[in-house]
Amino acid sequence: MTLAVFDVDGVLADVAHRRHHLTGARRSWDAFFAAAGDDPPLGVGVALALRAHSAGHDVVYLSGRPERLRRDTERWLSRHGLPYGDVLLRPDADYSPAARLKLAGLRRLTRRDDIGLFVDDDAWVVDVVRAAHPPLVTGRVVLADWQPGGPRVRRSLHQAQERFGRT
Template sequence: MTQNSGALALFDLDNTLSDAAHRQKFLLRRPRDWHAFFAAAPKDPPLVRGVELALSTARECAVGYLTGRPERCRADTVDWLRAHGLPDGPLWMRPDSDRRRARAFKLETLRELAADRDIRLLVDDDELVCRDARRSGFRVVRADWAQPSGALRNAQEREGRT
């Protein structure tokens, strides 16, 4: 999906554009119920501040999506984006078998994309993703408008799941 098309702003999904709070219960179980966690994603309500930022950004440059969700969730994710009126744009997802930390996956993807695009902005809720992207020279907006989740942070950093 990588092609040169000028400036691009990238938005995360979970707790940036979508409110994943109702799914956290599946991460509190032992073992964690990843199937149920991702199966419930289509029911996420949109986060107004994130959606508004994506829509306003789309007036200035192309918008794309960079998520730690596994590739197997692509159809549901595309349907969710369309259902909530988000701008059309490319979607980069974690390969199903990739268990790296979210920041490793996302930073590698950012660097690959930056090889032939102007990455104008990254919007993400994960403080470590934001920190590492800033250190690498990317402009970042930390999505702090969702309720923080220790379970989601653990999934992103320790289990490489989202």
């Protein structure tokens, strides 16, 4: 089976309403993650996941969200009609950069199946995946650029992912 691997935040889930928790000197990771259940879905990402599933791909969710959010993440995916699939999350005490985390996750996945599609909103993650040798993705690698708030929101998420190892 071929896999379609999707990030969650900024790809399927609109995080714009909780971005303010990551800006300024008083970041509140607890508040940022507590509000994740209220994320509206991003229609473009959801449609892409549904199309991939309809085309016969097994869908996998590879997110930098901490493991303690597993139940909330699985409920959110189900509530918004996303295909059932494995959910791979960051271990709670792991603060490694998102690119390292995602590469490790993709390498584990390639041991069992080919990855035909990978979608992430972090340009650095996408660049690292595209540059991986041997290639980790046999099909398309997509930079998700449909998060409302565009570069401003992506910049906040990138900082959270790469500098603080949090999402």
